[in-house]
Amino acid sequence: MFLRSDSDLVGGGGAAALTYAMPARGGIAAVADRLRDIDWTPDLGARIGSLDWCRGAATCLALCTVTWMLGPSLNAPIIGAAPPPLTGQQWDEARAQSIAPLAWGAATGRRMAATDLVMPLAATPERPIVELTATIGSGDSFGGVLQRAGVGRTEAAQAADLVARAISLGDLKPGTRIELTLGRRPTKSVPRPLEHLAFRARFDLALAVKRVDGALTLDRQPIAIDRTPLRVRGRVGSSLYRSARAAGVPASIVETYIKALATRVSVGRDIGADDRFDLIVERERAATGEQRLGALAFAGLDRRGKDVALVRWTVDGRDQWLDSDGKGAHTTRAGGLPVAGRITSSFGPRRHPILGYTRMHAGIDIGARYGAPIHAATDGVVTFAGRNGGYGNFVRLKHSGGLTTAYGHMSRITVRVGAHVRAGQEIGKVGSTGLSTGPHVHYEVLRNGRPVNPNTLSIASVTQLSGSALRAFKARVSALRATVPDA
Numbered sequence: 001m002f003l004r005s006d007s008d009l010v011g012g013g014g015a016a017a018l019t020y021a022m023p024a025r026g027g028i029a030a031v032a033d034r035l036r037d038i039d040w041t042p043d044l045g046a047r048i049g050s051l052d053w054c055r056g057a058a059t060c061l062a063l064c065t066v067t068w069m070l071g072p073s074l075n076a077p078i079i080g081a082a083p084p085p086l087t088g089q090q091w092d093e094a095r096a097q098s099i100a101p102l103a104w105g106a107a108t109g110r111r112m113a114a115t116d117l118v119m120p121l122a123a124t125p126e127r128p129i130v131e132l133t134a135t136i137g138s139g140d141s142f143g144g145v146l147q148r149a150g151v152g153r154t155e156a157a158q159a160a161d162l163v164a165r166a167i168s169l170g171d172l173k174p175g176t177r178i179e180l181t182l183g184r185r186p187t188k189s190v191p192r193p194l195e196h197l198a199f200r201a202r203f204d205l206a207l208a209v210k211r212v213d214g215a216l217t218l219d220r221q222p223i224a225i226d227r228t229p230l231r232v233r234g235r236v237g238s239s240l241y242r243s244a245r246a247a248g249v250p251a252s253i254v255e256t257y258i259k260a261l262a263t264r265v266s267v268g269r270d271i272g273a274d275d276r277f278d279l280i281v282e283r284e285r286a287a288t289g290e291q292r293l294g295a296l297a298f299a300g301l302d303r304r305g306k307d308v309a310l311v312r313w314t315v316d317g318r319d320q321w322l323d324s325d326g327k328g329a330h331t332t333r334a335g336g337l338p339v340a341g342r343i344t345s346s347f348g349p350r351r352h353p354i355l356g357y358t359r360m361h362a363g364i365d366i367g368a369r370y371g372a373p374i375h376a377a378t379d380g381v382v383t384f385a386g387r388n389g390g391y392g393n394f395v396r397l398k399h400s401g402g403l404t405t406a407y408g409h410m411s412r413i414t415v416r417v418g419a420h421v422r423a424g425q426e427i428g429k430v431g432s433t434g435l436s437t438g439p440h441v442h443y444e445v446l447r448n449g450r451p452v453n454p455n456t457l458s459i460a461s462v463t464q465l466s467g468s469a470l471r472a473f474k475a476r477v478s479a480l481r482a483t484v485p486d487a
Helices: 028-037 051-068 088-097 142-148 151-166 240-246 251-261 467-481
Strands: 130-135 177-182 194-202 205-212 215-222 230-235 276-286 291-302 307-316 320-323 331-334 343-345 348-351 358-362 366-367 374-375 380-387 395-397 403-413 426-430 440-447 451-452 457-463
Touching: 051 215, 142 151, 142 177, 151 194, 151 215, 177 215, 230 240, 240 251, 240 276, 251 291, 251 307, 291 467, 307 403, 307 467, 380 440, 395 426
Parallel strands: none
Antiparallel strands: 130 177, 177 194, 194 205, 205 215, 230 276, 276 291, 291 307, 307 320, 331 457, 343 366, 348 358, 366 440, 374 426, 380 395, 395 403, 403 426, 403 440, 440 451
16 A cells, blocks of 8 residues: 555656555545444534534424424324223232232132041130230320230239339330230130330339239339439531530530530631530439430530530529639620510600600610510529519519619519519510500619619620539539540
8 A cells, every 4th residue: 555645656767656545435425424424413512503503503493393393283182091890700810920018918829628637626825825915106005005015904003013013104204115025814715924025224223013922012123323424525527516516415514505605705717627626514424324415514625725624503493604713604695675576765865755745765665576575684583573663564584783673564464573584584475554555565764773874784794603603613613524435
């Protein structure tokens, strides 16, 4: 073979150059070659508007047209032939070769007729004992669960009375599993006798009812419990939440931990990747191997010399997070409103909308929807709750530091005189009682008996333990800090 460029091949002594050319094809073959070289399906996303693009668009349109012409008419119904249902012997034959659920009777498979070798039994033999499991459901009675399992009414009542001596039957939680053993019965017309019953009554107690010398007796099986708290420490890394979860701390505990830290530091701004979290959770470990976690007891954070150490402690019936000195966080309201709304009348002299003359307005009016909840500004004691002239339904709270707050025109009062309320607790509902032109709350703040502008006042409360309470708290802190972290 010679390339077209090989045109310098010459013979000796002025001989003519040798050339090679393909013979020309004509007719149908030439047309076929030309059609084969044409790209009928070019990329329609490139060179839009060119001759090649128009040829590709024409090809696409032609294919769509052919598809539409060959397809069925949109108005013509599509015939779906369905075989007739099987009946009689055909149905029996098909059913014998299928698989049916037990709930439908499971009458499948072939059955052979009895031969002369089959001998009928006079009676069906029973197992000497039956072992089964029953589960207490929501709203179930202990005796009713036993009766459903096959225990006779009398023995079920006896077993329930024995169990009630060790634990209140109402304290049994739904989902408790009861292991039962039923013995041999003399005839099929009577229930099987209860031979053995066992279940976990509490985390620290297992109970068993046994038959001894023909009588049912109760066997208490106390379970030793180790109440050493669980301590988990680790590096914060890129996410405090994810790092604590990766260390095995439950999600609810992590959320409580972050909320406790948020009372002292900004979780998003003040915590760095190299800081270390420190959690102590109440835990119970049974001698049988089970483990149960309780509430978060200690929330610590080691952060470059500005460590945070908070201990959960109950003060006046409410759990609070106190530092190692027994001091709680400040809870402050600076110009806060006791109800969600807008101020319709400010503090100071004003013309009364009903009486028509100017007088001192000793508080602010907050317009809100009828029935909206009204909240206490801070912790205090209810000194008045009832009807009070033009104020309508009226509540007065006494706070520490010589402060008093008052709330008027309520539609309903939800506290009583002498009750201790907490900051943010609901004390009533928005209304329009007394001298009022619409639903709102008249909110007053008095310091040592003199009214002050609520918008310029900051109310703060601090918890500080002292005396025996502080000593007990210090002992609790020392015990928690001595907890060794788990591996």
